Amino acid sequence: MSPVAGVIAPLLPESRKSGAKAPSVPGAVFNVSTSIIGAGIMSIPATLKVLGVIPAFVMIVVIARLAEISVEFLMRYTHAGDTTTYAGVMRESFGKVGSVLVQICVMITNLGCLIIYLIIIGDVLSGNQPEGSVHLGVLQQWFGIHWWNSRALVLLFTLVFILLPLVMFKRVESLRFSSAISVFLAVVFVGISSVLAIMALFEGKTNTPRLLPELDNKASFFDLFTAVPVIVTAFTFHFNVHPIGFEMQKPSDMISAARISMVLCAAIYFTIGVFGYLLFGDSIMADILINFDRNSGSAIGSLLNDVVRLSYALHLMLVFPLLNFSLRANMDEFLFPNKTVLAKDNTRFMCITLGLLAFSYMAAIAIPNIWYFFQFMGSTSAVSLGFIFPGAIALRDTRGISTARDRILASAMIVLAVVTSTIAISTNIYSLFT
Template structure:
């Protein structure tokens, strides 16, 4: 009880009882701001891996999977908000605690830590690739700064990322309310649209010039192994749509749960369109040569000054987009770490020493991990097969099946059961396939 009381203050707007003073409080967030924050939480780094899933699955199955996962995410978020409104919990971990006790709460917190910390590291890796390049397995590519100015000590990966962390990410991470990030989130969504727009212009231009490859509508199934390889693309799309760790922080700043449901649905439609567009145009532009990180394809020699400018614009706009997404994921990561380690302490937003300590530790760890880790594809597959699928589907469905408040309908229970079965089967096959591929590569 004491823990729930401690964490309820900043999240009180999710509760049905509101005083007249609270109803007039100017701190209430807008639905539009929530749309931007939700959309930014969803898009993240997933946008640059979607084209690679079209290469694996084919265009038709990949687009169908994007729609299906978006619909399932909408259902799972509705489950979370409905049970939150019916109970006393105002956090995801607290909601699981109501159904499954301390073990459920800790399970959510650990999954949020794995997913969000992994994404923060991925963001820094991509930003480092854009600015300073990378050299995986001896074949490297230069970053934008190195292409423009040559290779110098100040544009090497470690120093460039350090500047980004100190002067961009750290100031943004100091905001204590998500509503304060609505403007940066709006810019982030706009940059994602710019990324898609430039990619589409380049793809259409290449199409008229006859330089594109015909995309495969269906996957090529030559061997038994290639069939199971299809499942490795599913976790990538699941990760791309996982934002459930921010459902409660964003929803708590709105006036009523129905506003959050509306914001989520608008965001899901927007993000599904963005994902589908970049998938089609990216695959059309680069064909089967597309890389797991499509930004690597954009550093190829375009053969013209205009093409080179467009390539650099795409890469820089996306790097800036990730810088603006970073504080949103850091927010929920920091909150869950604090809730796990200091459940009986005052609210994190009011405890400056603890707030600053956790913030600095997370940034330092993410920075050094991004310097040490060169590849992001394995991150996406691992998170999508484990922690992300738990947060997006398994936990919301488990809460619905437990039904501690007696509000689940028969339809809810059927959907929740199907959701868990699909999540467990696809994740198990994806993990097994990845381990088998890893074993073959070592052999």
């Protein structure tokens, strides 16, 4: 969930002219997988609590497969046309309205990700109190509860002294070292989480995963649909398809890379989901990092718990400026299409940058729960970018290249996306008034 590669798209033609070697499929697999695995991994374990292990596994496989098909649609129609961007292929199919819709959805998705990242950072450092239960942050466990380590002040300090200097860079290349560190920290999180679950399994301290959901009434049945948008968001990377795909020599290479990445990421998501459920059972939170505040039976266990949380919080801090970079570029292009390049206008650059940071901060304080944001994005912008728009492009078929199988898959993709999103949105609205 890191829509950043699009920022360097203008550099691609230049690199090709210089005779640079085209990236290999394994290299593209790494880029695609990095784009997919972001904050989404935090909420996947909670979907197992809602759906049960078997339905969650089925949904992860189905959504991964649909995401792969949608990538195939995008690459095929883009190479058949005269554009190299997602917005461009939508413009060729649906005119300016199509390209504007893509820009809006990318901005909503990116901004939602920034807010989610701040919420998770706040959970790690200052804890959370969902539904009356108290989960302490690392700072509160180390120093006790004080005014200076409250959620609002800690996030404000992080924003001003860590994130603001990073987002002030005007070239994305300046962030390449922090990006490399962030990938390493994500690997640390996955590795230590798996080790903790295996240790608990051998010690007999694990919880038995629920294979099927518990359905007490009609409302609980419809609640199952609220987990689907979370998985959809976790597999949404389509804003990076074109920048990655057009570095490669053949469209089939990108499709192969996407297929391998889907299998890899689905395996990682399901593994983390099962290990998370083994560790925390039904007490698992929408942000699994909150659960790592528990007291361990050993000093090593407590240290590992803190390392897990801090490594991923730092990972998100380093990814944050990359998402902000691409969001800022999209927003500037949307609001000021005829202005000079953003990097050359310091006033406009500062206003957009500070405005995005301020809005993200206020939203993260007002709604400290990532489940709601994943549901919102998965039911609106993410499902549109991942499934509805690619399916609509195949059905529109302005190039006359869709087969009967393509039209059937595209129709099924759109119907499933619209139905599940509508039910999820309706269920959330209904729960607000009951």
